[in-house]
Amino acid sequence: MQNYDLVIIGGGPAGLAAAVAARNAGIENLLILERDRELGGILNQCIHNGFGLHTFREELTGPEYAGRFIEQVQTLGIPYKLNTMVLDLAADKTITAMSREDGLFRLQPKAVILAMGCRERPRGALNIPGYRPAGIYTAGTAQRLVNMEGFLPGRKVVILGSGDIGLIMARRMTLEGAQVQVVAELMPYSGGLKRNIVQCLDDFGIPLKLSHTVVDIQGRERVEGITLARVENGKPVPGTEEHYDCDTLLLSCGLIPENELSRAAGVAISPVTNGPTVNESLETSIPGVFAAGNVLHVHDLVDYVSEEAAAAGRHAAALIRTGQQVSGRTLPIRCRDGVRYTVPTSIRPEALDPDGTVTLRFRVDGVYRDKRIVVLAGSQPIFSRKRPVLAPGEMETVQLKSRLILDCPDVGELTVKLEDA
Amino acid sequence: MKQVHLICIGCPLGCPLTAELEDREVRSVTGNTCKNGEKYARKELTHPTRIVTSTVRVSGGELAMVSVKTASDIPKDQIFDCIHALKDVEVPAPISMGQVILPNVAGTGVDIVATKAVRRSRAGS
Ligand SMILES: Cc1cc2nc3c(=O)[nH]c(=O)nc-3n(C[C@H](O)[C@H](O)[C@H](O)COP(=O)(O)OP(=O)(O)OC[C@H]3O[C@@H](n4cnc5c(N)ncnc54)[C@H](O)[C@@H]3O)c2cc1C
Ligand code: SF4
Numbered sequence: 001m002q003n004y005d006l007v008i009i010g011g012g013p014a015g016l017a018a019a020v021a022a023r024n025a026g027i028e029n030l031l032i033l034e035r036d037r038e039l040g041g042i043l044n045q046c047i048h049n050g051f052g053l054h055t056f057r058e059e060l061t062g063p064e065y066a067g068r069f070i071e072q073v074q075t076l077g078i079p080y081k082l083n084t085m086v087l088d089l090a091a092d093k094t095i096t097a098m099s100r101e102d103g104l105f106r107l108q109p110k111a112v113i114l115a116m117g118c119r120e121r122p123r124g125a126l127n128i129p130g131y132r133p134a135g136i137y138t139a140g141t142a143q144r145l146v147n148m149e150g151f152l153p154g155r156k157v158v159i160l161g162s163g164d165i166g167l168i169m170a171r172r173m174t175l176e177g178a179q180v181q182v183v184a185e186l187m188p189y190s191g192g193l194k195r196n197i198v199q200c201l202d203d204f205g206i207p208l209k210l211s212h213t214v215v216d217i218q219g220r221e222r223v224e225g226i227t228l229a230r231v232e233n234g235k236p237v238p239g240t241e242e243h244y245d246c247d248t249l250l251l252s253c254g255l256i257p258e259n260e261l262s263r264a265a266g267v268a269i270s271p272v273t274n275g276p277t278v279n280e281s282l283e284t285s286i287p288g289v290f291a292a293g294n295v296l297h298v299h300d301l302v303d304y305v306s307e308e309a310a311a312a313g314r315h316a317a318a319l320i321r322t323g324q325q326v327s328g329r330t331l332p333i334r335c336r337d338g339v340r341y342t343v344p345t346s347i348r349p350e351a352l353d354p355d356g357t358v359t360l361r362f363r364v365d366g367v368y369r370d371k372r373i374v375v376l377a378g379s380q381p382i383f384s385r386k387r388p389v390l391a392p393g394e395m396e397t398v399q400l401k402s403r404l405i406l407d408c409p410d411v412g413e414l415t416v417k418l419e420d421a
Numbered sequence: 422m423k424q425v426h427l428i429c430i431g432c433p434l435g436c437p438l439t440a441e442l443e444d445r446e447v448r449s450v451t452g453n454t455c456k457n458g459e460k461y462a463r464k465e466l467t468h469p470t471r472i473v474t475s476t477v478r479v480s481g482g483e484l485a486m487v488s489v490k491t492a493s494d495i496p497k498d499q500i501f502d503c504i505h506a507l508k509d510v511e512v513p514a515p516i517s518m519g520q521v522i523l524p525n526v527a528g529t530g531v532d533i534v535a536t537k538a539v540r541r542s543r544a545g546s
Contacts, residue, residue: 047488047536049472053432053457061474063488063537067518147476150486175475175504194428194435199471203497301434389437 005320006030007095007107009086009261010115012041013302014293014309016069018113021313023076027320031107032073032080033097039073039080040066041117042294043302045140045147048168050195054303065302089114089265093288110323111288111316114262114276115309118255118294120165135223139165139252143172152176154248158226159183160214162190162197164300166252171200180204181244184212184228189367191254191393193300214249215241223249255298265289272341273297279330280347280358281315282308287325290316297343297361300395304361308343311359326351331405331414333360338418340365340392347414352402360398362416364390371418373398378411386421422448427465431457438462470494473503474536477522482514482539489522490536495529502527514541 005027008015011034019032038044043051046062053059056068073080084099095107120138137145137153143165145151155178159166162185170180183201188211190197201208209228215236216227226249230240257275259267267276268285275296276284283290292312293305319325328350333342342362352358360375368390375383375398382404390396398416405414423442428435429452438452440462447466450459464470472494476486495503506527516522516539523533 044537047476047490048474049490050430050432059432059472061488061490061536064518067537147488148484148486150476150478175473175500194437195430195432198428198435199430203471203500394435 002105002107004029004031004107004109006111006113006316007109008032008113008115009089009095010034010041010117010293010295011036011039011080011082012115012117012293013043013066013069013305014117014295014312015041015113015115016066016073017306017309018115018290018292018313018316019078019080020069020072020076021310022113022317023078025314025317025321027317030078031109032078033084033086033095034080034082035085037083039070039082042140045144046168047147048172051302054301055306062302069306086261089261089289091266091286093286110320111290113309113312113316114259114267114284114289114291114295115293116258116261116295118257118298120251120255121253133217133219133221133223135219135247136217136249136251139163139169139250142169142248142250146172146176152178154178154246156181156246157248157250158214158228158244158246159250159252161185161252161254162192162208162210163252163254164192164196166250167192167196167200169250169252170206171204174204174206178248180206181246182207182209182228184209184214186213186231187211189391189393193393217249223247255294257295257298259295262289262291262295267291270341270345273343275343277345278343280344280351281319282312282344283315283319288316288319297341297363300393304395304397308359308361331412334413334415335362336415336417338364338366338368338371338390339416342416347405349402349405349409352405354402354406356402357399358402358405360400360416362396362398363392363394364396364418365392367391368418370421372421374417374419375400376415376417377405377408378413380408380411382408384419390418425466427462429453429458429461431455431461440466442466469497471497471500473500475504475507477507478511479516479539480511480513481542482516483542484537484539487512487516487522487539488536489533491526491529492521492532492534495526495531499527499529503529503533507533514539 043062043066051065086097088096215229218225229236290312292309427438441448450462474490520535
């Protein structure tokens with residue numbers, strides 16, 4: 001069995017940024033495992049622009065953004081294995097992987113970073129009645145077909161779900177000559193970024209119907225049409241049905257972190273994010289196993305993925321160098337009044353850099369106006385910031401000075417909540 | 422004074438912008454987080470432009486398609502002309518990132534460049 005200090009599972013933006021940061025923090029003996037034929041992860045199929053404005057002060061496409069990190073990995077000589085699928089992670093951090101070149105092999109690293117990304121919600125989970133004719137794709141599959149294979153899956157399209165992939169595919173298929181008739185969204189608000197609604201729907205006059213869902217699919221062999229209806233209190237309203245002729249239905253109903261490996265290893269998973277629960281060092285419930293990127297919680301901004309993953313890389317490096325776990329108190333972070341979850345889920349004050357900051361990322365459970373984000377240590381407010389608008393589609397970030405937490409030695413927990421401004 | 426509300430598309434933050442117009446001239450822009458937001462609002466209200474991204478076919482490469490973009494933004498009403506000009510383009514591998522795929526696309530004065538490197542196929546197809 002080969003020994004490594006650090007093995008990173010997944011070579012997307014999270015895995016690449018984690019590897020670069022760990023190497024820059026002095027870890028020489030590390031390895032990236034990627035099941036695909038190239039590094040870069042989901043970014044390889046995201047050919048649109050809008051990536052990296054905050055990291056590189058430039059608006060890059062997905063492949064260009066990935067390219068910047070791949071270049072760094074190659075310049076630093078960080079080893080990676082492609083076409084290599086990790087099959088199992090054990091609680092003692094033994095990794096079992098397979099590739100055509102090496103066959104089945106095992107690794108026993110001192111630390112592991114989970115960077116497996118996420119996958120789309122499958123259509124089985126969507127509960128659409130009717131037959132299952134050909135012509136139904138998830139938006140990500142359609143994106144792969146159009147952008148990587150050069151194949152347009154249909155000409156007359158309806159999209160269910162207003163997640164970013166769906167919005168981006170509405171524009172992409174329109175440009176490729178398809179007629180995108182409507183995007184229907186079950187919720188009263190869009191799950192996608194506002195800029196994507198402007199550039200992908202408004203620019204082309206594609207209507208977005210909020211509080212609508214597909215109630216019927218026509219066609220036996222191939223989709224021939226669908227029926228939409230308005231939804232109130234979770235139920236379709238009779239009499240609001242509208243029919244659309246179409247040959248293709250795209251489903252863009254959200255992403256879920258890819259955590260089969262983590263679960264099998266016994267990593268504790270948050271029921272809210274479907275990603276591991278982590279402490280301030282992005283370490284999961286298994287010491288020495290870290291997580292970052294979409295495997296931890298679904299991000300909409302790749303810049304934050306890179307930032308979070310770099311932090312995980314540094315923390316893993318610190319653990320490998322000292323070989324010691326931090327002892328002392330663990331403060332759980334509670335979510336209240338509109339806050340759905342936070343990452344991290346707990347903070348160990350002893351592990352904080354006293355002169356540094358700790359980043360809290362979170363999402364809210366609805367659309368809110370004129371609120372303030374408040375962080376409490378015990379019952380004492382230690383942070384507050386005004387936010388004119390908050391929406392579930394957009395991740396919020398709070399940078400807390402470590403001092404603020406260290407100055408409250410007696411508290412047992414932290415709370416993040418919304419208050420009226 | 423007329424107020425116009427816009428969403429900045431400069432980056433995924435999507436800041437809500439408010440522009441004040443007088444005689445079709447932009448007097449002020451508020452709501453932006455960075456200076457690109459103001460630039461965007463002024464442009465969007467006078468001559469809107471977009472960066473266009475697409476893919477073109479590759480011959481003899483490790484990948485079937487290469488992703489491309491306009492090297493800078495082009496007028497919004499020329500998006501479809503740009504896409505049409507790319508329809509039948511096929512580029513031989515190897516392709517380097519940033520390589521010009523089609524100069525002066527649809528007469529916009531802007532080049533189409535590759536956003537990805539594609540190596541020659543080892544099988545030599
Ligand atoms: C369609 C779409 C559009 C987006 N648009 C934008 C945008 O406009 N702007 C922006 O900033 N962000 C955008 N994002 C978000 C951004 O692309 C993602 O947040 C980012 O790619 C997540 O990085 P990751 O490394 O966590 O995951 P991924 O990119 O998914 O990488 C995970 C990698 O792990 C590998 N892997 C998984 N399991 C295993 C295993 N068992 N063994 C080996 N390897 C494994 C996968 O093959 C993959 O390469 C978009 C995302 C999507 C899906
Ligand atoms: S104003 Fe700046 S930060 Fe806000 S969306 Fe535009 S480019 Fe992004």
